[in-house]
Amino acid sequence: MLFRSKIFSILLSLGVVSVCPSVVKAQTLLPYTPELNSEYLDNYGFQLIQDAVKLIHFREFDLASSRARLAVQLSPNHYETWFILGTLEIQTGQIEQGVNALLEAKKLAPEESEVLFSLGNAYFQLAEYESAVKELKAGLKISDEVPQAYFDLGNAYLKLNQYGEAITAYQESIKLESQFWPAINNIGLVEYEQGKTNEAIASWRKALEIDSQQAEPTLAIAVAMYSQGKQQEGIKLAQQALSLDNSYGEIDFLIENLWGENLIEDTRKLFANSEIASLLEN
Template structure:
């Protein structure tokens, strides 16, 4: 009877594996700073296996999945992270964003509200909550939450901009324009409130001023010439209808035809992880 020679396998040290996993998780974050998302995702997968009982690798993995628009996989990883760290508000905030992307707005509200109970003064989470309320048609609640976000961060123009979006649908055109102009004062380079002002002015017959502002906005970011992109950014039915009329103007049609396509912005994993308190070891 022959005997096979079994190779020697050194015993694995669990603490060393866990340490290696956390180091790879940090390396994954580092790679995202250079937009090497595929490599970062591979490292995060390995990290979540080696340090399976730490929430950080799962949190990073989930965030990277969302960046790659793999929402279901992202939610699964984030739920694992939450099971390991149920009091981490940042995980709940990111889950809320994920469910919003999936179109499950009530679930998004639940996650965001739970996160805000743990960390109430978080403008980005308040903004996401306002967006979720808007999608659910709860306009009063949405405006209240946007105002809370602005109270926490005076220069938070997206919340001011979205209040204008709601007001326009409600027929409060002057108030909407006032909010969009306030957003522009906070950040003059932002094309969204510029285009919204242009559309509103055009609908009021102020065509020359509207065309000038609209051309500047679209040349700044060509994505705003796409009605679907505007709808994805929560522009309402009335504003979209008026935008389509605005785009039929010959001058605007010429501008739109001259624009070069620009890719949509995806979630920034570094920004998410920094904002929710990831601390490198």
């Protein structure tokens, strides 16, 4: 499971919606260009950021990005403008540009944990897992009660095959949010790669106790059971999982969601079963 936090909670945590009083914009029909001092530019830059945040709520990411780009030109010395631009770039798939903007935000506010967490997540998306670990750990030294950050850290450790560290990070996430089923699910992913099939099944069942309608742990249990020779149980659970979300019928999607080599190999065997193969074809 690759669970990404919503951009809204990160932006609202900054309080950028209320950092600046509203300002009156110059009327475009005036036959002259007014002189603009630095204070005006800063205020207008923050007004644009407020507009960008509002547009984000309506998922108008392109419009929000254009305002954020102008905001950093008008208010380049405020980390909030760079931070929001960076998160928007990442949201629209411009990961490298997003990292560059976040690095500017980090220069201006090296102790802002939200910037470090977003930077760590961005490095993860670029497959720069060691850099992701570095930034996430730095953020957690500042703010150590953020379950999503521990989850992201666990994911980075998982990609580095540092299984012990991954489980520890996921457990910290669960300590802070006991119902955070993705962390429990991913402990199962680690356990399966370690050859601990029964422990993995127990973790996935625990995740389903929190949310019984999740396709991922359901399919993972199906794969594990099928590999143990419990074929009919595995097939039945796989059919149930794919009816919940047929995206999990794609191997590439499973790999993207951090399924390891052992689990993927056993999944291919299950998907080769005639009943499941027919279901996937349809």
